[in-house]
Amino acid sequence: MDHSPLLLEARHISKSFGGIAVLEAVSFDLRRGEVHALVGENGAGKSTLMNIVSGVVRPDAGEMLCEDRPVRFEGPRDAQALGISFVHQELALVPQLSVAENVFLGRHPVSRGFVNFREMHERTRRVLAELGREIDSRRLVAELSLAERQLVEIARAVAFESRLIIMDEPTAPLSDHDAQALFRSIRLLRARGVGVIYISHRLKEIFEISDRVTVLRDGRRVLTQPTSEVTPEELVRAMIGAELKERLQSAVAGSVQSEEALRIQGSLNLTVHRGEIVGLAGLAGAGRTRLLEWLFGAGPAHPVTTGGDAGPTREVWVNGRRARLRNPVDAIRHGLALVPDDRKAKGLVLGASVLRNIALAGGRTRFFVRRSQEVRMAQQWIGALRIKVAGLNQPVVYLSGGTQQKVVLAKWLFAGAKVFLLDEPTRGIDVGAKAEIYDVIRTLAGGGAAVLMASSELEELMAVADRIVVMHRGRIAGVLTRAEATEENIMHLATGGAD
Amino acid sequence: MSGALRPAPGAKPRHALSPASLLRRFGPLLGLLILCGALGGASDRFLTADNLLNVCRQSAVNALVSLGQLTVIITGGIDLSVGSILGLCCVMVALLMHAGVPPVISVVAALAIGSALGAVNGILLTKLHLPHPFIPTLGMMNVARGLALVISGGFPISELPSGFRFWGAGSIGWIPAPVILVLLFCGAFYVFLSRTTIGRDIYAIGGNSLAARLSGVPVDARLVLVYALSGLTAAAGAIVLAGRMNSGFPLAGVGGELDSIAAVVIGGASFLGGVGTVSGTLVGALIMGVLRNGLNLLNVSAAWQTVVIGIVIVAAVWVDIVRQRATERGSAE
Numbered sequence: 011m012d013h014s015p016l017l018l019e020a021r022h023i024s025k026s027f028g029g030i031a032v033l034e035a036v037s038f039d040l041r042r043g044e045v046h047a048l049v050g051e052n053g054a055g056k057s058t059l060m061n062i063v064s065g066v067v068r069p070d071a072g073e074m075l076c077e078d079r080p081v082r083f084e085g086p087r088d089a090q091a092l093g094i095s096f097v098h099q100e101l102a103l104v105p106q107l108s109v110a111e112n113v114f115l116g117r118h119p120v121s122r123g124f125v126n127f128r129e130m131h132e133r134t135r136r137v138l139a140e141l142g143r144e145i146d147s148r149r150l151v152a153e154l155s156l157a158e159r160q161l162v163e164i165a166r167a168v169a170f171e172s173r174l175i176i177m178d179e180p181t182a183p184l185s186d187h188d189a190q191a192l193f194r195s196i197r198l199l200r201a202r203g204v205g206v207i208y209i210s211h212r213l214k215e216i217f218e219i220s221d222r223v224t225v226l227r228d229g230r231r232v233l234t235q236p237t238s239e240v241t242p243e244e245l246v247r248a249m250i251g252a253e254l255k256e257r258l259q260s261a262v263a264g265s266v267q268s269e270e271a272l273r274i275q276g277s278l279n280l281t282v283h284r285g286e287i288v289g290l291a292g293l294a295g296a297g298r299t300r301l302l303e304w305l306f307g308a309g310p311a312h313p314v315t316t317g318g319d320a321g322p323t324r325e326v327w328v329n330g331r332r333a334r335l336r337n338p339v340d341a342i343r344h345g346l347a348l349v350p351d352d353r354k355a356k357g358l359v360l361g362a363s364v365l366r367n368i369a370l371a372g373g374r375t376r377f378f379v380r381r382s383q384e385v386r387m388a389q390q391w392i393g394a395l396r397i398k399v400a401g402l403n404q405p406v407v408y409l410s411g412g413t414q415q416k417v418v419l420a421k422w423l424f425a426g427a428k429v430f431l432l433d434e435p436t437r438g439i440d441v442g443a444k445a446e447i448y449d450v451i452r453t454l455a456g457g458g459a460a461v462l463m464a465s466s467e468l469e470e471l472m473a474v475a476d477r478i479v480v481m482h483r484g485r486i487a488g489v490l491t492r493a494e495a496t497e498e499n500i501m502h503l504a505t506g507g508a509d
Numbered sequence: 510m511s512g513a514l515r516p517a518p519g520a521k522p523r524h525a526l527s528p529a530s531l532l533r534r535f536g537p538l539l540g541l542l543i544l545c546g547a548l549g550g551a552s553d554r555f556l557t558a559d560n561l562l563n564v565c566r567q568s569a570v571n572a573l574v575s576l577g578q579l580t581v582i583i584t585g586g587i588d589l590s591v592g593s594i595l596g597l598c599c600v601m602v603a604l605l606m607h608a609g610v611p612p613v614i615s616v617v618a619a620l621a622i623g624s625a626l627g628a629v630n631g632i633l634l635t636k637l638h639l640p641h642p643f644i645p646t647l648g649m650m651n652v653a654r655g656l657a658l659v660i661s662g663g664f665p666i667s668e669l670p671s672g673f674r675f676w677g678a679g680s681i682g683w684i685p686a687p688v689i690l691v692l693l694f695c696g697a698f699y700v701f702l703s704r705t706t707i708g709r710d711i712y713a714i715g716g717n718s719l720a721a722r723l724s725g726v727p728v729d730a731r732l733v734l735v736y737a738l739s740g741l742t743a744a745a746g747a748i749v750l751a752g753r754m755n756s757g758f759p760l761a762g763v764g765g766e767l768d769s770i771a772a773v774v775i776g777g778a779s780f781l782g783g784v785g786t787v788s789g790t791l792v793g794a795l796i797m798g799v800l801r802n803g804l805n806l807l808n809v810s811a812a813w814q815t816v817v818i819g820i821v822i823v824a825a826v827w828v829d830i831v832r833q834r835a836t837e838r839g840s841a842e
Contacts, residue, residue, distance in 0.1 A: 306723070308722070308723055337727075338722060338723050338724070338725050339725050339727055341725075342724075342725040348723055350723060355717075355719060355720070356719050356720055356723050357720055357723070358717065358720055359712075359713050359716035359717045359720055359721065359783065360716070360717065361716050361717075361783050361784070362712065362713065362716050362783065366709065366712070366713070369709070370709075370713055370720075370721070370724040370726075371724040371725050373706060374706050374710070374725060374726075376706055377705055377706060377707070378704055378705055378706070379704055379705060379706055379708075379709060381704075421724065425725070
């Protein structure tokens with residue numbers, strides 16, 4: 011196997027965006043008939059490397075060879091012409107068209123100027139058979155399950171005669187059963203000499219499906235080895251670095267009070283006390299956002315697929331009393347606040363003023379607006395949170411990310427919230443503003459509020475949280491105290507290492 | 510608790526009105542004044558007190574209907590059924606009075622019917638999860654018009670009590686009664702939209718319904734109310750029209766939905782939702798009325814009037830967008 015020819019070789023690839031090095035002299039290669047896993051934390055440079063390999067991004071330095079011939083991609087089409095396909099996380103299919111039409115989208119077989127549907131369906135069936143799966147080529151993609159759609163996407167790559175297929179976290183939306191079916195298809199592809207680059211966070215499947223594994227950390231390659239020669243522990247250590255970074259100690263340490271503010275019981279158990287900050291860790295797709303939005307009564311009324319289950323069998327207690335949180339109105343009445351992961355889509359009315367946004371969640375019990383009182387309260391929270399705005403009538407759309415997030419927090423303080431559900435509260439916010447947001451969160455807890463905070467940045471959770479709850483595939487994989495919460499321990503639980 | 514987050518003592522609020530926001534606020538009014546000046550120059554009969562009062566009386570029905578339409582458009586929706594609801598209420602109010610029901614009760618009944626049909630629009634939209642308000646209101650547009658024709662047998666129901674006709678054809682002093690009615694409705698809608706928490710919710714829904722929902726706005730209940738209000742103003746328009754024409758006729762308000770949408774949009778509201786004012790809409794309705802009246806005085810045929818109004822609608826929105834882009838460039842710098 012070691013002597014099979016190199017399908018692709020990337021040598022010393024470097025790339026920086028806006029002066030920040032994302033990749034530094036990274037080398038990577040793929041043989042025919044090989045599954046090469048690529049792992050690393052968020053921001054390690056995996057996506058950039060794959061975008062370079064698939065011609066989406068051009069490298070600053072380094073060279074690429076395809077079967078020992080130097081190549082230079084000016085765009086994705088050049089890479090496609092050489093048989094390189096990228097199966098993205100967000101599938102690029104047209105739901106209103108049939109399976110076969112999607113497989114041959116843009117390249118329909120034509121005879122005498124008309125689409126040859128018979129040939130199209132015949133070839134689609136053949137490709138699907140090669141992948142070891144059966145889907146009626148005439149069905150509409152809209153009717154297919156997520157797993158089947160993914161297969162259509164892979165079938166498209168095979169029909170393009172791709173020799174190299176990049177899969178970006180293909181099992182993230184899949185059940186175990188569907189994941190096994192996917193692995194069978196991957197093995198069939200491998201047997202035909204197709205090379206697969208497999209990006210995943212899940213250690214178990216890396217050991218199950220891959221022949222070799224490469225770890226990226228902070229834009230550098232730290233490990234490339236045959237998968238059979240590494241242990242899961244070695245892989246985790248390579249991902250997060252051998253020496254653990256010095257943890258930031260919060261100014262208010264160990265101020266956890268015993269009074270219970272929020273308790274979930276049932277298929278998932280979790281308690282947050284007054285004055286406590288509980289971190290919610292987990293990989294993308296572990297169910298953190300879903301848990302927070304479910305708590306807030308904000309079910310699937312917006313277009314996010316929630317898996318179709320009727321809802322988890324869980325009960326919620328707020329301040330020791332059973333609470334039915336059917337919608338955000340209920341949740342707000344119980345003193346809950348949600349700072350959503352996407353503040354522009356879910357947190358703010360972008361076109362409206364700072365004042366309107368701050369007053370959005372409060373004061374609904376009255377019929378008439380008390381404008382002077384509203385203005386006075388908004389001004390006070392703007393002062394307390396040090397929100398930098400020109401005036402109350404300024405539209406929030408032009409504010410920086412950190413300032414916008416403070417407006418969202420001010421909205422909940424204005425509404426008198428006591429239990430804060432924070433979902434990625436510092437996403438897309440620059441470093442200085444992050445520190446200010448941490449201050450606000452600590453001060454909230456110091457004042458007796460309960461905080462449940464989801465974040466994909468482990469350092470952030472370790473710096474702010476009193477306890478860290480780690481989620482894996484919709485369940486709680488473990489709870490770590492401040493002392494136990496090392497990156498290693500968190501990653502071990504988050505990647506399903508405790509299963 | 511010393512570290513607790515407490516509101517800081519606040520500074521005095523500032524009220525700043527930039528030239529851009531002044532232009533946005535008074536742009537439609539400026540347009541109306543220029544239009545009146547131009548028509549006054551072209552026809553010496555235009556700028557007479559009698560004619561101007563006549564314009565106001567003629568614009569009253571559209572102004573009333575447009576207030577409801579404005580409320581709907583602020584939420585990012587559209588109500589295509591207002592013309593038909595107007596027609597149905599027009600027939601109903603006349604039939605009730607012919608059947609011996611006192612005018613006051615007939616009027617209340619017509620307003621209730623209009624509101625109920627509007628509420629049905631809102632319920633269809635929020636409970637059936639229809640993809641866009643276009644669909645339920647398009648359905649209601651056909652249903653209401655059909656019912657108006659069925660109930661009336663297709664014939665106008667004429668000769669209405671004089672007390673009822675007052676709100677369409679009467680005057681208080683020299684001011685036409687429908688103008689007073691319009692001003693009352695405008696005042697009520699102004700207070701409702703900009704001084705009540707429900708009004709604030711309506712703007713928030715149009716700005717970002719998901720964020721509004723996650724901030725505790727009962728979006729579905731507000732939408733049902735908004736469409737009910739649109740039905741209510743359509744019914745109010747029906748009463749004025751029936752009074753003025755001394756008849757309840759089943760084809761009343763044909764095209765009324767489009768006139769009201771035009772008035773709202775000329776008045777500066779955005780189809781994207783979240784933006785729109787009562788004063789702008791009133792001016793928009795007057796621009797429509799002035800155009801029709803002025804073109805009549807200039808002996809422009811009805812066919813050409815339609816062409817001109819179409820162009821004015823597009824031009825008004827285009828001017829608004831150009832103005833918005835200019836302010837956005839200004840703010841971004």
